[in-house]
Amino acid sequence: MLHVSMIGCGAIGIGVMELLKSDPEVTFDVVIVPEAHMEAARPVVFSLAPHARVANRLEELGQRPDLLIECAGHKAIEEHIIPALKRGIPCMVVSIGALSERGLVERLEEAAREGKTQVQLLSGAIGAIDALSAARIGGLDSVVYTGRKPPAAWKDTPADGLFDLDNLKTATVIFEGTAREAARLYPKNANVAATLSLAGLGLDHTQVRLLADPAVTENVHHVEAKGEFGGFELTMRGKPLAANPKTSALTVFSVVRALGNRAHALSI
């Protein structure tokens, strides 16, 4: 039985608990939420993981889980993941976009080294991360990522204002540049670009194009990679979660897979 503590009880956290509620090999002991949301989170957590306690910090409970998983955002990595790694608790992170902040990846590595443990970065909404990180070993020449989303997905971003998102008639390029610049300008849509960068050529050498496309209803991720290994092209059409249209449903399944791989006898 894998004893898991989870940070975040939003679209991904709830989706993960729902899918794992009948898995006898995974149990949620603690769900960490911000102080202001503890009351609201309690009934939700109780209905999905009746044995789990809702807390503001892991240390408060004196709890030492087998694994701590982050499904919450940038602040949670600073507040919970880094201290847990230093205490030797293995961690998983899904907010990969947050790792485009300079120095944060190195701080995660340092904390894991200090605690003699490991932090796993999850693939989330994108596939072929295994192939890309293997290809890097032989040498990569180029990685180009194109992210295409419905215009509404770009509301409250720098594209809103630069473009008349409500009245776009054709697919429109709203950004073209490096993954680092994409992550700076579009932090809430930067998870896939950052994941591809960390697995491949890094934030400064991964090329990104972002489009607002009135013809799509899904989050379409296209990757083209070339290198010593040969090349691959991948297109993923991720259905957005009803609870958060910025998040593809595959992200939830990716977390469930990662937890299953730690808990079950067979890992794939």
Ligand SMILES: NC(=O)C1=CN([C@@H]2O[C@H](COP(=O)(O)OP(=O)(O)OC[C@H]3O[C@@H](n4cnc5c(N)ncnc54)[C@H](OP(=O)(O)O)[C@@H]3O)[C@@H](O)[C@H]2O)C=CC1
């Ligand atoms: N790797 C990938 O491919 C993908 C990664 N993501 C990332 O996953 C994360 C979660 O996404 P999603 O579930 O859709 O987002 P939601 O906004 O639906 O949920 C996030 C939850 O985490 C809570 N939270 C925020 N900060 C903290 C903290 N410091 N401690 C505890 N809880 C906290 C939020 O609470 P409150 O509302 O009070 O702030 C909220 O309830 C995001 O960072 C997102 O960018 C998303 C899609 C794909």
Ligand SMILES: O=C([O-])CC(=O)C(=O)O
């Ligand atoms: O598709 C998703 O779930 C999220 C996404 O585009 C990103 O953050 O890069």
